[in-house]
Amino acid sequence: MAGKRVCLTIWDTAGQERFHALGPIYYRGSQGALVVYDITDNDSFIKAKNWIKELKAMLGNEIVLCIIGNKCDLEKTRVIPLEEAEAYAQSVGAKHYSTSAKLNKGVEELFLDLTKRMLSKSTVSTSGSSNQSSTTSNRQERIPIVPEDSSNKQEGCCK
Numbered sequence: 001m002a003g004k005r006v007c008l009t010i011w012d013t014a015g016q017e018r019f020h021a022l023g024p025i026y027y028r029g030s031q032g033a034l035v036v037y038d039i040t041d042n043d044s045f046i047k048a049k050n051w052i053k054e055l056k057a058m059l060g061n062e063i064v065l066c067i068i069g070n071k072c073d074l075e076k077t078r079v080i081p082l083e084e085a086e087a088y089a090q091s092v093g094a095k096h097y098s099t100s101a102k103l104n105k106g107v108e109e110l111f112l113d114l115t116k117r118m119l120s121k122s123t124v125s126t127s128g129s130s131n132q133s134s135t136t137s138n139r140q141e142r143i144p145i146v147p148e149d150s151s152n153k154q155e156g157c158c159k
């Protein structure tokens with residue numbers, strides 16, 4: 001892209017977002033996040049908003065945020081108006097995209113735009129003052145590893 005070879009490493013939470021505590025494993029050190037909701041499912045939009053809230057609280061402006069309304073092939077049963085989703089995305093500094101994974105619509109455009117946004121962000125952050133350490137390569141190194149306190153051990157989520 002723009003004369004540069006770009007390799008994206010993509011982590012899919014693959015249903016594990018049910019175990020909310022696992023979230024940081026996916027988003028720490030990431031340059032971009034894709035939060036997907038189903039345009040025919042209000043609950044999925046609420047969950048997407050919660051993820052955006054967490055990503056913003058944990059990573060601030062360090063991450064490029066994409067909010068994706070998927071299943072746009074099911075326009076007839078849409079419950080989340082496009083205007084509402086776009087206005088929400090704008091209000092949180094994210095960008096909204098519409099896709100249909102089923103019909104392969106909008107997916108390539110989404111990844112190309114995300115890559116473009118991440119590249120321009122990394123150029124800005126690396127060309128800024130040298131005492132900034134906001135590039136992803138060194139962000140990973142700052143993850144604290146805290147030993148588990150057995151006296152404070154909670155019941156596991158899987159019983």
Ligand SMILES: Nc1nc2c(ncn2[C@@H]2O[C@H](COP(=O)(O)OP(=O)(O)OP(=O)(O)O)[C@@H](O)[C@H]2O)c(=O)[nH]1
Nearest residue numbers: 013014015016070071072073074099100101102103
């Ligand atoms: N009509 C339509 N159905 C879709 C589309 N994308 C996914 N689906 C269907 O929606 C259901 C859920 O899709 P998944 O890809 O399993 O969703 P997911 O969010 O990755 O689910 P987890 O990996 O379990 O978190 C499946 O039945 C898919 O076939 C789409 O663009 N249009």
Ligand SMILES: [Mg+2]
Nearest residue numbers: 012013014015
């Ligand atoms: Mg999945």
